[in-house]
Amino acid sequence: xxxxxxxxxxxxxxxxxxxxxxxxxxxxxxxxxxxxxxxxxxxxxxxxxxxxxxxxxxxxxxxxxxxxxxxxxxxxxxxxxxxxxxxxxxxxxxxxxxxxxxxxxxxxxxxxxxxxxxxxxxxxxxxxxxxxxxxxxxxxxxxxxxxxxxxxxxxxxxxxxxxxxxxxxxxxxxxxxxxxxxxxxxxxxxxxxxxxxxxxxxxxxxxxxxxxxxxxxxxxxxxxxxxxxxxxxxxxxxxxxxxxxxxxxxxxxxxxxxxxxxxxxxxxxxxxxxxxxxxxxxxxxxxxxxxxxxxxxxxxxxxxxxxxxxxxxxxxxxxxxxxxxxxxx
Amino acid sequence: xxxxxxxxxxxxxxxxxxxxxxxxxxxxxxxxxxxxxxxxxxxxxxxxxxxxxxxxxxxxxxxxxxxxxxxxxxxxxxxxxxxxxxxxxxxxxxxxxxxxxxxxxxxxxxxxxxxxxxxxxxxxxxxxxxxxxxxxxxxxxxxxxxxxxxxxxxxxxxxxxxxxxxxxxxxxxxxxxxxxxxxxxxxxxxxxxxxxxxxxxxxxxxxxxxxxxxxxxxxxxxxxxxxxxxxxxxxxxxxxxxxxxxxxxxxxxxxxxxxxxxxxxxxxxxxxxxxxxxx
Numbered sequence: 001x002x003x004x005x006x007x008x009x010x011x012x013x014x015x016x017x018x019x020x021x022x023x024x025x026x027x028x029x030x031x032x033x034x035x036x037x038x039x040x041x042x043x044x045x046x047x048x049x050x051x052x053x054x055x056x057x058x059x060x061x062x063x064x065x066x067x068x069x070x071x072x073x074x075x076x077x078x079x080x081x082x083x084x085x086x087x088x089x090x091x092x093x094x095x096x097x098x099x100x101x102x103x104x105x106x107x108x109x110x111x112x113x114x115x116x117x118x119x120x121x122x123x124x125x126x127x128x129x130x131x132x133x134x135x136x137x138x139x140x141x142x143x144x145x146x147x148x149x150x151x152x153x154x155x156x157x158x159x160x161x162x163x164x165x166x167x168x169x170x171x172x173x174x175x176x177x178x179x180x181x182x183x184x185x186x187x188x189x190x191x192x193x194x195x196x197x198x199x200x201x202x203x204x205x206x207x208x209x210x211x212x213x214x215x216x217x218x219x220x221x222x223x224x225x226x227x228x229x230x231x232x233x234x235x236x237x238x239x240x241x242x243x244x245x246x247x248x249x250x251x252x253x254x255x256x257x258x259x260x261x262x263x264x265x266x267x268x269x270x271x272x273x274x275x276x277x278x279x280x281x282x283x284x285x286x287x288x289x290x291x292x293x294x295x296x297x298x299x300x301x302x303x304x305x306x307x308x309x310x311x312x313x314x315x316x317x318x319x320x321x322x323x324x325x326x327x328x329x
Numbered sequence: 330x331x332x333x334x335x336x337x338x339x340x341x342x343x344x345x346x347x348x349x350x351x352x353x354x355x356x357x358x359x360x361x362x363x364x365x366x367x368x369x370x371x372x373x374x375x376x377x378x379x380x381x382x383x384x385x386x387x388x389x390x391x392x393x394x395x396x397x398x399x400x401x402x403x404x405x406x407x408x409x410x411x412x413x414x415x416x417x418x419x420x421x422x423x424x425x426x427x428x429x430x431x432x433x434x435x436x437x438x439x440x441x442x443x444x445x446x447x448x449x450x451x452x453x454x455x456x457x458x459x460x461x462x463x464x465x466x467x468x469x470x471x472x473x474x475x476x477x478x479x480x481x482x483x484x485x486x487x488x489x490x491x492x493x494x495x496x497x498x499x500x501x502x503x504x505x506x507x508x509x510x511x512x513x514x515x516x517x518x519x520x521x522x523x524x525x526x527x528x529x530x531x532x533x534x535x536x537x538x539x540x541x542x543x544x545x546x547x548x549x550x551x552x553x554x555x556x557x558x559x560x561x562x563x564x565x566x567x568x569x570x571x572x573x574x575x576x577x578x579x580x581x582x583x584x585x586x587x588x589x590x591x592x593x594x595x596x597x598x599x600x601x602x603x604x605x606x607x608x
Contacts, residue, residue, distance in 0.1 A: 133500050151503040163501040166596050167519040177505035179515070208596045228505060 077145060078106035079231060079264050080130060085139035087125050099125040101289035102139070109231075112258055112265045114275035114282045118323050122290030123268045124236055130266060131157050131234050144231060153177050156225030160237040162217045164209040170196075170220050171205040177228035195223040198257060215246040219253065226257075232264040239274070251277055255304070272319045276312055277305050284322045294322045384566040392566040393573070406574060408550040409540055412468065416475025417536045421483045421529060423476070428487025428525075433513070445484065453478040453535070454542050461546055471543040471551075478539040482531040490524025491517055523597060526590065533582050541575065552578070 085103040090096055099122035107113050115123040128134040129141055132151040141148045143155065151157075156177075164173050172179075174195050175188040183191070196202050199219040209217055218238050225233055239247040255278060258265055269275050275282050276298070284294035296315075298305075305312055366386050372378060373385035380388070396402040427445075431438040456477060464470035494517050502516040544553025552571050559567035590597050 131500075131504060133503075151500065153504065153506040155504060157501065157504045159497060159501065161497055163497045165498060165501075165516075165519070167522060167594070176502070176507075176515070180502075180506035180508075180511060210596055224501075224505070 079109040079111075079144055080105070080107040080266065081140070081142040081145075082106075082126075082130075083140040085126070085129065085141060086137050087122070087129060087134060088137045098289035100129075101291050103285075103290065103292055105283065105292065105295075107232075107264065107266065109264050110262045112278060112280045113267065114279040115266065115268045115285060116272065116275045116282050116319065116323065117270065117285035117290065118287050119270055121285045121287045123270075123285050126285070126290065127234050127236050127266060127268050130232075131155055153181065153228035154231045156228060156230035156233045158218065158221045158225050158233065158235045158238045160240050162209070162214070162221070162241075164217055164220055164224070166209050168208075169205065170201075170207050170209065170212070173209065173220060174224045174227050176224060181228065191227060192223075195227055198226070198260070199223045200253060213246075214242050215250055218242065218250060222254070222257070226261070226263070230263075232266060235265060235267045237268055237270070240269070240271070247274070252304075254278065272316050272323070273307055273312075275319070276315055277307065282319065284319060287324070294319070381563065381565060384569065389566050389569040389573070392564075393570045396567065396570055402555075402570065402574065404550050405552050405555045405571075406578070408548070409544065409552045409578075412471045412543075412551070413475060413536050413540045416472045416539070417479050417532065419472065420476035420479030420536075421532060424480045424483030424528070424532075425487050425525065428484045429491050429513075429518075432488050432491035433517075449481050449485070453481070453539060457542050457546060460543070466547040471540070471548070474543045475536050475539045478535040479532040482535060483525070483528045486524045486528025486531075487521065490521030490528075494520050522594070526594075526597065530583070530586060533586060534579070537575070537579050537582070 082103055082105045085100060085105075086098065087100040088096055088098045103126060115126060117123045125134060129136050130143075130148065132148055132155065148155075164170075165176065168176070171189075171192050174192045175183075178188045178191055192205065193202075196205055199222055201216060201219055201223075204212065204216065204220075209220070212220065221238070222233075222235075239250050242250065251274060254265075257263070258278075267275075267278060280298055280300060282294070282296045282298065283292055284296075285291065286293045296319075298315075302311070369383075370385045370387060373380050373383050373388075384392075393402070427441070431441060431445075453474070457474060460470040460474050460477075464473055498516060498520050499512070502512060507516055540551075541553035541556075544551035545557045547557075548554040552574050555574075556568050556571035559565070559571065
């Protein structure tokens with residue numbers, strides 16, 4: 001699998017020797033594992049089969065649900081594909097800054113990928129490009145085989161700042177994307193009810209965002225982003241503004257939502273333990289220009305990951321080193 | 330039982346209204362007002378000042394009752410209200426439309442901006458003589474003047490609010506599928522609403538100023554005209570009735586506006602307060 005080989009080839013840490021104990025404890029965790037080891041692939045499928053499926057991928061059509069189902073049913077090709085992605089911009093003083101340099105990354109359907117890196121490393125730039133808010137300066141960016149042009153409901157976004165529309169009730173906020181898609185009021189109501197249940201806030205539909213706490217706002221924002229049944233959920237440090245206790249509770253809830261919906265999630269964070277707690281895969285970006293320095297797959301059977309466990313802390317140390325922070329948090 | 334409840338509710342509401350007018354400390358505010366009226370009354374009756382120049386509040390009250398009983402005051406108020414309403418509606422509609430057009434279409438902005446800026450710099454009261462020269466002293470000149478004065482605050486605020494939409498909201502809406510006119514109706518306009526509301530509130534004040542200014546130049550009815558006419562016939566007490574009526578009208582407009590906001594846009598003030606408090 002050529003595609004995936006290029007994903008995670010990481011530079012400076014490839015030869016670093018970590019304790020043998022770590023590998024024994026984390027068992028299947030292996031940053032250099034090739035995709036054909038992945039249990040998500042049909043066992044009988046040859047490499048050629050998968051390739052042809054990728055190239056002959058049906059264009060994006062049908063209802064969002066069908067799309068999501070198809071994305072899950074076709075584990076062959078990656079859902080999101082970045083090839084040699086670069087983004088440069090000019091500051092007001094005219095300096096040229098490369099936020100993201102030559103990032104090649106493939107994300108499969110159903111993965112929970114955390115983009116981890118220090119502040120200003122371009123992880124949000126990468127997310128904004130996937131969301132369609134920014135255009136790449138160079139390179140290719142595809143969702144489900146189709147080039148990404150601008151924002152679209154097939155990519156739901158949860159922002160760091162509270163982005164709920166203050167003039168709408170919680171219900172109307174969640175129904176916003178459905179209204180834009182022209183869904184009838186009755187169906188909207190049913191969908192909104194189900195989504196409020198999913199995020200555990202069944203009774204707040206009639207309230208306005210200003211009446212909610214920060215944590216509740218972000219849960220509503222998640223519900224709003226999920227309403228259009230996007231193929232992927234993009235989250236830009238959604239819990240960064242919350243206090244530690246609320247953050248941990250929301251992390252658990254997000255994990256629960258992910259387990260239930262198996263939605264592909266691309267999650268940006270600078271918080272190492274958040275990344276370890278949540279992800280099925282952690283992609284570490286270096287500081288300016290942002291390049292991938294680590295690409296680690298975490299074993300699913302280690303969930304829920306205890307923050308006090310030795311393997312958690314070992315991975316923490318390793319990631320802290322990769323980012324360049326001395327294990328402080 | 331329910332009658333007492335209703336009475337209590339009425340009492341509470343009266344108290345709330347009183348607080349609104351007289352400030353937080355109701356009793357102290359009422360005391361100040363009472364002292365002012367007593368002072369006015371005694372100065373007027375003291376004989377130091379000609380009571381025709383400064384009629385006592387009791388005289389003014391009696392004149393007010395007479396004017397109301399004869400139906401004269403109501404006619405003045407109604408014709409003033411009708412002009413103010415028409416001028417306000419036309420002016421704010423044009424301000425809203427042009428504000429949105431100029432913010433969304435750069436071509437329209439480049440074409441009209443110098444023009445609008447020049448006209449905005451001229452105090453609208455200066456147009457009173459010209460408006461009368463062009464449109465006579467009938468209804469049209471008054472409505473045009475009020476519309477002219479209302480237009481600018483509404484236009485400026487609509488333009489700024491529509492141009493500087495919070496990019497976070499536009500991104501969120503775009504990723505939820507809002508495009509083109511839907512983006513305008515369901516995102517840009519509601520997001521600009523706080524700005525537009527502020528503009529409309531300023532416009533309410535300038536509508537009243539231009540209403541009186543245009544009525545002072547002559548009319549058949551109108552509160553401003555009542556004041557002007559009373560001056561000519563030395564009825565200072567009627568002038569005071571007119572002034573107090575204008576004060577009450579201005580206050581009631583603003584009060585109704587705030588009540589409407591609280592009822593229909595409960596998020597309006599709250600969101601701002603919270604934004605100031607937490608971020």
